[in-house]
Every structure is written in C-alpha cells, then in structure tokens.
Amino acid sequence: MQHLLSTEQMGRSEAESLLDDADGFLEVLDRPIPKVPALRGRTVATLFFEPSTRTRMSFERAAKALSADTLSFSPSGSSVSKGESLKDTVLTVQAMGADLAVVRHKAVGAPWRVAEWAQMRVVNGGDGAHQHPTQALLDALTIRRSLGGLDGLRIGIIGDIRYSRVARSNCFLFPTLGADVTLIAPPTLLPVDTEGWPVRHSSDLDAEIGSLDVVYLLRVQTERGGASVFPSLSEYVRRYGLTQRRFGMLKDEAVVLHPGPMNRGVEVSDVVADDPRCLVLDQVANGVAVRMAVLFRLLGGTSG
Amino acid sequence: MDSVLIVGGSVLSSTGVVSADVLIVGDRIERIGEGIKDETARVIDASGSWVGPGFVDVHTHLREPGQEWKEDIATGSAAGAAGGYTALVAMPNTDPAIDSGHLARFITGRGEEAGLVQVIPAGTLTMGRRGEQLAHLDDLWAAGVHMFSDDGDTVADAGLLRRAMEYIAQLGGVVSEHAIDPGLARGGHMHEGTVSSRLGMTGIPAIAEVSIVARDLALVELTGVTYHLQHVSTRGAVELLAAAKDRGLPVTAEVTPHHLAFDHQAAAATDASYKMMPPLRESDDVVAVREALKSGTIDMVATDHGPHASHEKDVPFEHAPFGVTGLEWAAAVVNSVDGLGLDQETFFDRMSLSPAALLGLADQGAPLTEGAVANVVVFDPGATWTPTETLSKSRNAPYFGKEYTGRVTATLYRGALTYEMESGR
Amino acid sequence: MRQVMEPSDITRALRRIAHEIIEGNKGVDDLVLLGIPTRGVPLAERLAGVLEAIEGVAVPTGILDVALYRDDVGRNPTPNVGSTEVSTSVEDKTVVLVDDVLYTGRTIRSALDAVTDLGRPARIQLAVLIDRGHRELPIRADYVGRNLPTALAQRVTVRVVETDGDDGVFIEQGEGF
Secondary structure (H helix, E strand, O other), rough: OOOOOOOOOOHHHHHHHHHHHHHHHHHOOOOOOOOOOOOOOOEEEEOOOOOOOHHHHHHHHHHHHOOOEEEEOOOOOOOHHHOOOHHHHHHHHHHOOOOEEEEEEEOOOHHHHHHHHOOOEEEEEOOOOOOHHHHHHHHHHHHHHHHHOOOOOOOEOOOOOOOOOHHHHHHHHHHHHHOOEHHHHHHOOOOOOOOOOEEEEEEEHHHHHHHHHEEEEEEEEEEOOOOOOOOHHHHHHHHOOOOOHHHHHHHOOOOEOOOOOOEEOOOOOOOHOOOOEOOOHHHHHHHHHHHHHHEEEEHOOOOO | OOEEEEEEEEEEEEOOOEEEEEEOOOOOOEEEEOOOOOOOOEEEEOOOOOOEEEEEEEEEEEOOOOOOOOOHHHHHHHHHHHOOOEEEEOOOOOOOOOOOHHHHHHHHHHHHHOOOOOEEEEEOOHHOOOOEEEOOOOOOHEEEOEEOOOOOOOOHHHHHHHHHHHHHHHOOOEEOOOOOOOHHHOOHHHHHHHHHHOOOOEOOHHHHOOOOOOOHHHHHHHHHHHHOOOOOOOOOHHHHHHHHHHHHEEEEEEEEEHHHHHOOOHHHHOOOOOOOOOOOOOOHHHHHHHOOOOOOOOOEOOOOOOOOOOHOOOOOOHHHHOOOOOOOHHHHHHHHHOOOOOOHEEEEHHHHHHHHHHHHHOOOOOOOOOEEEEEEEEEEEEEEEEOOOOOOOOOOOOOOOOOOOEEEEEEEEOOOOEEEEOOOO | EEEOHHHHHHHHHHHHHHEEEHHHHOOOOOOOEEOOOOOOHHHHHHHHHHHHHHHOOOOEEEEEOHHHHHHOOOOOOOOOOOOOOOOOOOOOOEEEEEEEOOOHHEEEHHHHHHHHHHHOOOEEEEEEEOOOOOOOOOOOOEEEEOOOOOOOEEEEEEOOOHHHHHOOOEEEOOOOO
C-alpha cells in the first residue's frame, strides 16, 4: 500500500487486515506504557488546510504512540494566507523531512494531487465531501468489535449525505465488509445520482428504523451558510432526528454511531447521546488504533 | 513576388471539390488547375490532403490585455496559425473588458502587428461585463465589432438582454451568448451527474444551459436579433435549437472540440485539464452534439481556446479556473471524432464557411477562387500524430499524449506561410 | 536438509531446561513464561506443562509480540501486527523469555524492550531450544536446549507439532554454498 486515499477501491482482505492490526494496536494503547518504538525516526506531517482539531489530534496521537515524529501545519497565519500554492506548501513540508502527509482539504481530490507531486506517502484526512477513509475504517472497527462483524448487518446512514465525506467513505467500505446499507435523508440531502453505489436509499426513517442493526447519524451542518437544504431544524428533527421515541423503535442490540461532534437535540437527542448503546467514545478510541494501523502499514515496510 | 505552389491536393474551390494545384503569388490566389509549373515557387506537397479556406474561430480567449501570463495576441495568433486558422474572434472578457471602441481598435492593431491571423475583436454587451448597463455598442460597431457577448457570464437580467438585443438588431450585429444560469450553476465545477455525486462535488446541471437557451430564444423571437449560441453541451439545447431553426429564427450555434470528444467520465480523475464551462456532459449529450454538428443544427466548431498558466491549473480541481486550449488541435479532434466522418465540404463548412458567414468576413471562409486573397489551409485527414508541444503560452489541454488522425500541414494568411509542419515530425 | 534433533530430543531438552529453571530460581514462585511468536509460544506452554508436572503449581504463560520493537522496520515488507497477551502483571516477577532459535540476538533485544514496556520485572531470563551462534549483540541465553555450531549461510529450522504438525530441528545449506 502506497497511500490511503479512498475506500472505493479497497478490497475486503485489505480492509480486514488493517482492522486486525488495529485490534493489536488497541491492546498497545491499553498498556501501562501505551507506546511502541515501531516508527522511530519516521516523520508524519499533518497538513490540515481545513480546521479539524479532533482528526488532527487523533492522527498525532497515533503517530506518537508509534514513536514517529510529527510536523503540524495549519493554514492560519501560515504561508497559505500569503498566497503560497498547495503544491509549494507540500514540497516545502517534504523538504523538511516528512515521510508521510495526512492531508485534509476542502477541495475534492487534493490528497491525490499531493500524491502526484510528492514522494511522501499520503493519507487522505478528508477531502471536501468526497472521502475520509480512516473514519470509515474506525467506524467498521467499532461495529466489528461491538457486533462481531459486519456480514449481513443492516446499516442506516442518516442525514446530510450529499455533503458528507464520511457517508461517501462508509457507503463503499460497509458493503465491502458484507453489510447492507441504506441512505436515509430528505431528498435535498441525498446525492443527486447514486447510480453504481452499493446502497439503497430512502427518505422515510420511521419505515426503516425497526430493521436496522446500526444507526449511523451524520452531523447536520447547521453552520453551513447559503445553501438552503431543508426548511428548518425543527422539521429536520421531527423527520430525521434520533429522538427517544425512535430510539425505542430500534432492535434491542442495535447500536448508534456518529462521527462527531454531535449536535445534541438535532440529529440525536441528549438522552440517546449518553446511552451506552451510543458508541461515539468507542469510535474516538478506535480511531487512534486504526490510524496507527494505517501509519504502520504505510511506513513500517520497505520504503518504496 | 514570393509564390507558393500547393501541389496535388483535393481543393475546395468555387466549382466544388477538385484535384488541383494552387498557385499563390503575393497575397492572392493566382491559379487553380492541374499541372501548374512555377520554378521559383515554394512547393508544398498536398497529396492526400484537403486544401481549402483557412479556418475561422468565432470564440477564442487571447487574454490580452490584462492576463498576458496566460496568452497574448501574438502567441495566440501563432497557435491559431498552427491549427490552420486564418481568423480568430478575440472574446472581450479581458481586463479591461472590451466595452468601448478604442479597446476594440487596440485588439485589431495588436493582431495586425502579429500578422499571423486576422484578429477580430468581439465587444461586450454590458459595461465591464457587469450585466448592469449597456456597453458602448455604437462605438464598438464603428470600431469593427460585429459580435457582442458578455462571455464568461450569462446576462442574468432578461430585461437588460432584451434591450441589448433590440439595439444590436438595428445595428445588424450578432449577440453571442454564454448560456449558463448562474443560480443553477452556483458552486459547481463539473457536470451534475454520477461523477459529481461520487466525488461529492457540486454539479452544474444540464438544465442550467437549457433554461437560458429557452429564455434567449423567446427574446430572439421578440427582437429579431441574430443570435449565436456558444459551446452547446446538452441534448436539451440541441433540441431547442432545432425547433428554433425550424421556425426560421436567425439562430446559429457552435460546439467545441472538447464537447465533441469527451464526456464527464473524463473529469473523474479530477485532472483540471478537463475543467471547462460548460462542463463535459453525459455520453448521450456528446452523441447529440455530434449528430447536430453533422446535420447542421449546430453550424460550426469553435474552440473556446481558454489558456491558463500551469500554476493556475496544477491545483485541486475545484480551485482551478475553467478553460482548456484548443486552437492547435481543433481540426484534428473534429476529424477524429468517432462516427462523425465529415466529408471535405462539410468539414470546411463547419470550420470555415459558417463562422465566416456569421461574422460577415470578406476575405475569409469562401471556397478558393482565382484572384481572391489567399487565406488557405492544407489539412491531411489521414495523418496520425500525438500532440506534445504547443505554441500557446499555456498547456492546459486534455489532448497531450493522445493520438489523433488529421493534421494541419500548412497555413497561409494573406499569401504568407504562417505555419508549415516540420518534415519528419 | 539434515535432522539434528528428533522429537524425543526436544522433549528431553525441554525437561532439562525446566529442571534448570527450577534450580536457578529455587522453585517456580513469581515465575512468568513469555513465548515469542511464532514457535516460542508453544515451547513456552510445553515448558509450563513440565514445570507444573514437577512442582505441582501452574506457571502463568503469555505471548510477547515483538514486531513493533524490531530494529529492522523499513528493511522488509510491513509485518502484520500480532498481539501481546500477558494476563498477569510482570511487575517484580521473574520473566523467562522463550524462543526457538537464538541467532543474532536482535529479536531478544526487541523482546527486552517489549517486556519493560509492560512493567518492571525483578529479572528477565532467556530460554531457547537452539543456540546457533553468530551474535550481533551482547546477549546470551540462561537455558539452552542444544548448542548448534553453524555457518552463516546455513538455515536452522525448528518444527513443532502445534504449528507445523510434527517436531524436529533441521539444518540446511544456504544458497550459493
């Protein structure tokens, strides 16, 4: 594996082997000294052109737990505000000695560009509304550890799918691992054309909820200005929010995932968010292990 | 006087397509006939080639004044000559925009200085292309502007467009429209469809073009202006055009080489060489514009040659500006399109005669006749080649490294060789 | 390929090592056996069985994965991450590392780092079935089944029933000799 850019072409055995490694790293993270020297001397650069404290922290925690050094780049107050191009920024970071770049960028495809320009390994830390592969892997790991595996599970992904890289990553990885995925959203938040996606879609959450094993809630982008995509938040909550009433309609063993940060009272009610079947904190912990697995896979072998 | 003898070609002449030699002396066509001998003439071997009037492009962006790092009138002219062109319309979305007569005269003058093609300025419809008040239309007309356009933007205000059309109709000019509804296209970077949905990119729906064409055609019916529709990309627009032509409206349309050659799947790799406005559409739209060019519903090929510097295009797709270059490969691409198979007469009609007629050009786009000004191209429809170099300042084209059939081997503008393919290339 | 130990040789060697461990530690109190994957793991379990048969006390065993502590990361394809399974604390215990072959010593160096990340044992000892020489680090074994002088180009292969279907130790010539 040279880069991790997308879940679209990821095969089942490749995904499962990363999840197996992540299981091993969870054990490492559970030790009194949760750190191994596996990537001593390697340098991981986090290039976050779009702010995301959580994802950046998770990658940095993963890199440090593997004893890699980290370089951190953020555009505010940097050369980007002076008009430096993405290409020049990337080549500069590479010249400082980075072996791998985690790239988060508003523009779709930016990590692919970086992989073309640089000799570094590249991990897509989220590009536009396109892909966020480590999020999908940590979600799969969380489901696997909670329910034993994804084969035959019914997973509903609910909310702002059209503008969600998390949804696009999970839409491909979950079916690869054997799950049956339904996208559930108002028509204005479903992708315009899902031809060729291995998923079904619906705009009626109440009709679907009783059959789901996993409810995957997406963050409603209340901060997105301009585009008016649904009439009001209260209408959204009424039709698509995981309220206590809907939580009661779930199967007993069903679990709830959310990529965070949660809007309590919008896509998920406060009480549901604190229920033990809501696995958001497991997702966060698993995220570090998954990212360790990815970094180790990309940097732990013969340099290419 | 210098003379050039084009030997053994298939010549589009005023008496039809004939096998003949063409002798050019000074700036004129001296003779067309078989077995012409001239010891002093420079000889061009045209066996197997088509010889006809130089191509005319009603839609190029030469970027001068204001963006000379992308292109200027001299380099754009050189690229045009290499592509077989003898006349280019310079679109007015420069900086400053060509909204007054003195700016139009500057363009014409710079074209004459370069001397490689006839550079014809287009003028804007509104001041500064801002879509607020009419440009100096009379002044532009007096400076030789025949085609008016706010290219790069649609005139969003239908009332303003109506007044521009009424005014230009009485002048006898052409309104050339970049038909994309700004609201429907807002935030979009590629065609709205399977590819944009998969990439999570905001799309530009086909209806953004179709809805503006429908509005404009109603205004054409009202005002009687001669209307030219730029870069048709959708089946919906083709159908509206066909209906308008059936009703006898004074409407023409162009299609670009890239819309003939590629569909939106080509943009899936997010290579900004495939980013242009309007975007590459569905394969069914590509079929529609090909058929329309063949049948004549679409009258002509125009390049929408849109140079951008490498540093502007070598960025993520959404950050790249719209536009691709095309002057040097347009004829080759049109000739290579699957199933199009234009014969020599139709090919020259779409590349030269129709655009020249739209612009009312005197010495361009006419079948070759003795005594006429020698604006001539030699095009070998069987030659295969792979573009690797360009005379443009910019390289933002999706054609590099792909093989095409059909190549311009020589171009003459006013009797002078402005391009001759190096032998052995 | 030449067989240098029969199954019965292996059994006898393990029995002798067990006796030496008991003698060296005056019993099996506070003892933890950690097998190094792959074949150190079943060997550790067998040793624990022998120790229990002699002393009548169960000795805790575990698995110590050293892949993340190796000093040759980047020189080979990325290894899979194994799991370390140590159910008891190693704090103040006597840890006996168990491996099949002691060669350059680099694996044991990795293992020492791995163990100390789990806690601070009172002492760490090393038991190996074969010591083939050619050390690259100042490391020696406390308990050795068989000292086997070898040339660098030779390969020593240990087979155990648990992972390979049968027991035996073999030596073969390397390529180019």
